Amino acid sequence: MFEKVGGATAVRTAVTVFYERVLKDDTLSAWFEGVDLDRLAMHQRAFITAALGGPAQYGGRSLRVAHAGLGVTDAAFDALAEHLAVTLLALGASLDVVEEVRSRLNALRGEIVEAPTQTGPDPQPS
Numbered sequence: 457m458f459e460k461v462g463g464a465t466a467v468r469t470a471v472t473v474f475y476e477r478v479l480k481d482d483t484l485s486a487w488f489e490g491v492d493l494d495r496l497a498m499h500q501r502a503f504i505t506a507a508l509g510g511p512a513q514y515g516g517r518s519l520r521v522a523h524a525g526l527g528v529t530d531a532a533f534d535a536l537a538e539h540l541a542v543t544l545l546a547l548g549a550s551l552d553v554v555e556e557v558r559s560r561l562n563a564l565r566g567e568i569v570e571a572p573t574q575t576g577p578d579p580q581p582s
C-alpha cells in the first residue's frame with residue numbers, strides 16, 4: 457500500500473498537503489486548537505500511516521485511550537478522512553487506493569469516535 461502511493465517521498469508530500477488542508481478546516485480546528493505544531497505533525501503522520509497500513513511508529517497509548525474525552529464526532533472523523541482522500545487523489549493515487557484507505561480508516565472509527573452523530577430527537581426530553 458505504501459508503495460502503491462509512491463513510497464516515502466510521496467507520503468511526505470501527502471503529509472504536508474494534508475496538514476495544510478486540515479489546519480484550514482474550521483470544522484476541525486476545535487480539536488486541534490492548542491495542540492502544538494510538532495504534536496499536530498505527529499498526529500497527521502500517525503493518521504496517514506494508519507490509513508496506508510504502514511508500520512505503526514507511535515508507541516504507548518492505544519488509539520482509544522489517546523482519544524478518550526476528546527469527543528471526536530463521526531463528522532470530524534469523516535472530515536479528516538475526506539481531506540486525506542482528496543489529498544491522495546490530487547497527488548495521483550488511484551480510486552482503488554483511496555477506497556482501500558477509506559476502509560482501513562473506517563476500521564479504526566470505533567476506537568476514535570465517542571460522540572456518535574445524534575439522529576432524531578432527544579430520547580429523554582425533560
Ligand code: HEM
Binds near residue numbers: 502523564565
Ligand atoms: C484513524 C484515525 C486516527 C489516528 C490513527 C490517530 C492517531 C493519534 C495518535 C497516535 C495520537 C497521539 C497519542 C499520544 O500522544 O499518545 C492522537 C491524539 C489525538 N488525536 Fe488522533 N488519530 C485519529 C483520528 C483523530 C480524529 C478524527 C481527531 C479529531 C478530529 C483526532 C484528534 C486527536 C487529538 C486532538 C489528539 C490529542 C493531541 C495531543 O494533545 O497531542 N484524532 N491521535
